[in-house]
Amino acid sequence: MRMDERKQKVLAAVIQDYILTGEPVGSRTIARRYNLGVSPATIRNEMADLEEMGLLEQPHTSAGRVPSDQGYRYYVDCLMPPAHLTPEEEEYVRRRYNQKMLEIEQVLAETTRLISEMTSYAAIALGPDQGRASLEEVQVLPIQITNKALLVAVTSTGVVEHRVLTIPAGVTPEDLNRISRVLNARLQGRALEDLRQMVLSDIYQELAQHRNLVNLVRDLLQQLLSLESGERVYRNGTLNILNQPEFKDLDRVREILSFLDQDEALRRIFMTTPSTGLTIRIGQENKIEGIDKCSVVTISYTVEGKIMGKVGLLGPTRMQYSRAISVLRCVADALSQTLEQLYR
Amino acid sequence: MRMDERKQKVLAAVIQDYILTGEPVGSRTIARRYNLGVSPATIRNEMADLEEMGLLEQPHTSAGRVPSDQGYRYYVDCLMPPAHLTPEEEEYVRRRYNQKMLEIEQVLAETTRLISEMTSYAAIALGPDQGRASLEEVQVLPIQITNKALLVAVTSTGVVEHRVLTIPAGVTPEDLNRISRVLNARLQGRALEDLRQMVLSDIYQELAQHRNLVNLVRDLLQQLLSLESGERVYRNGTLNILNQPEFKDLDRVREILSFLDQDEALRRIFMTTPSTGLTIRIGQENKIEGIDKCSVVTISYTVEGKIMGKVGLLGPTRMQYSRAISVLRCVADALSQTLEQLYR
C-alpha cells in the first residue's frame, strides 16, 4: 500500500490529536478538527488502511484509533513539524547554566532538574566515563586531631572524590607529603581503569620502606583502586510518571519507578543507544524489559567535539516528541558549552 | 467505661489480626483464631464497647472492625508484647556494620539500606547537625594543569566537603599553602554556623594583601559560608510503600512519594519528634499534611552519650510496630557503636 499525501495528513492528525488528548481518536473528530476537506467516511477508509499498514491500532472495534509504535516512528521520522523553543525559553535555559557551577556533577544534576522541569518527563543523564579519565591530582592530607588522613583524587573530567583513611601512629605529615609526591609522580595522567593493570608494586616498594607505612600504603592503593570508574548516573523527576494518565496502573508504575531507581538499569538505557547525536526509542524499540510502554529520547553532550556523556528523558510513548527534542537539543547545547568553559 | 482484661485481649487480638491480614476483622474470626474462651456474641459486645471508646472503627455496618489511631496507640503503649530480633538477625546487623566504612555519610546510607531491607518500610535518617559541628581542617589544594584549586573542609562530625575554585593567574602553590595555614589557624575549632557571624574581614585583610589574591580569597570565604550547614537527610526503600495494600490509590501514593522526595519534608518529620530515644507517631499524630495515614517510628543515635542524629522508618499505620521497634533499636545501637569507633 502506498503512503500518499492524504494518508500522511490523516496519520499526523491522529497522532497529534492523541498526543494532545490521550483519547482514542475517531474519524469524526479528525474531520471536524483538522480540515482535510474530506468526509469522515473517507477518513475512515484511510484509517483502515493505516491500520493495515501497522501504523494505527484499535483498542477495540468501536473505539477510535491509537498510534502504534511504528506509527509514532513514522511520525517522528517523516511527519513531525520541526519545533523550536521560544526565545524566552532558550534564554531561561542559558540563565540556568549561568549560575556558578564549577563541578561537572553539579552541572549534570542541574541539567536533569532543568529537563524534567521543562518537559514533565523523567530526566536522566550519564556522566563521563571515569574509567577512561586520567588522574589529574592525588593528595593525601593529614587531618589534625584525629588519626585520620584524607585521600583526595581529581580526575581529568573534573570529578573530585575523597576517601578517609586511618593512619597508623607515628606517621608524620611529612610522610604523607612524600607519599603524595610519589603518587602524583607515578599516577598523574594515568587512566583510572589502567590502574588495576598497572604495576602498583613499584609504588608499594618505593613507599613502604618504613615499617609503619606498610599498612597505610596498602590501604591507600586499595582505596585508589576503589574509585568509582564507571559513568555516574543522574536522574530527576521520576515521579512525573505518576502524572501520566497511561500509568494509572500501580503495577506498571512500580515497574517503571523501580527500573529508574537502579543505576545499572539507567546505564543500560544509554548503553543500547548509538553513541552519537540524538536518539529516539519508541516503546518496544527499547529492548529493555519494563519500559516497553515508554519512549526514551537521548542526546549526547560534547566537549571540544568529543562526546562526554548523554542526557535524556523517559516518558510515555504518547510523548510530545517535538517538545522533548527541542528541549534536549537546547539543553545539550548549553550543557556542552558550560562544560567547555569548565574545562578550559 | 473501664478497660478490663478481656477488653484488652480482644483489642490486642483485633489489632494483631488486622496487622497480619489487612482485612477488617470480625467477632467470629477472633473467637476462632484466638481462644479467649468466649463466644462471638460476647466479643461483639466487647468490640462495640471498644468502638465507643474510640479504639476501633467500622468501615461500614457489615464489615469487621479496624483499629483507629487511638487503638494502635493503646496497643503500642500497653498491650504490645516486647519483641526481639533473633540472634541471627542481630548478628546480621553487626556484620553489615563491620564493613570498612570510614565516613559517616557512608554509614548512614548503609543504615537506611539496612532498615528498609529488614522492615520493607521506607527508611529515613538525619545526619548530625553540620551547623554546630566545628571545622577540623581546611585546605586549599592546587590542582596541576588547570587553573583550578580545591577547597577541602573536614568537620568534627567527619563530614568531608569540597569545592572547586578558579584561581587567578599568578597565584602560586605557595600562596595557596599560606592561605591554608591562615584559614586553619583562624577557623579550626569554629562552628560552621558561627562563621557567618564571625568577622571574616580579619582573614580577608590578612590574606588579601596581594592584589591577585583578592578575588580568590573572597571567593574562598564565600564557598566556606556555603558549606552545607543543616542536617543531611538520607532515605531508602521509599518505593516499598507501593507494596502496601492500603496504598493502592495513586493519589495517595503520589502524595507520600512526593513528600518523601523532599529533604525539607523529612527534616520536618524529625524536627517534630522529641530529641531523645524512641518515638512512635501514629497516623494523625503526625501533624504533617500528607502522611496522616502513615506511622513514623524514629530513634536517636548517639556518640559518647550525645545525640548525633536520628534514624527511622515510615510505613502504613497498619505497621508491624514490634518488628519496627526491635529493628530500629538494634540498628541504632550498632550505628552508635560504629560511629563511636569512627570518632575515636
Added chain:
DNA sequence: TCTTAGCACTCGAAACATAAGAGTGCTAAC
C-alpha cells in the same frame, strides 16, 4: 474510479438489579 451518505453492527462504559455473604446489633433464654 473516487467520494460520501446512510445504516446496521460492535463493543465498552455506565447504570441498574439481583444475589450472596460477611458481620453486626438486639432480644430472649440460659
Added chain:
DNA sequence: GTTAGCACTCTTATGTTTCGAGTGCTAAGA
C-alpha cells in the same frame, strides 16, 4: 454475665440493560 438465634445492613460480585461512540459496508453520486 453469657450466648444462641435471628433479622438487618451493607459491600461485593455478577448479570442485565441501555447508551453512545465509532466502525465497516453498501450503494448512490460525482
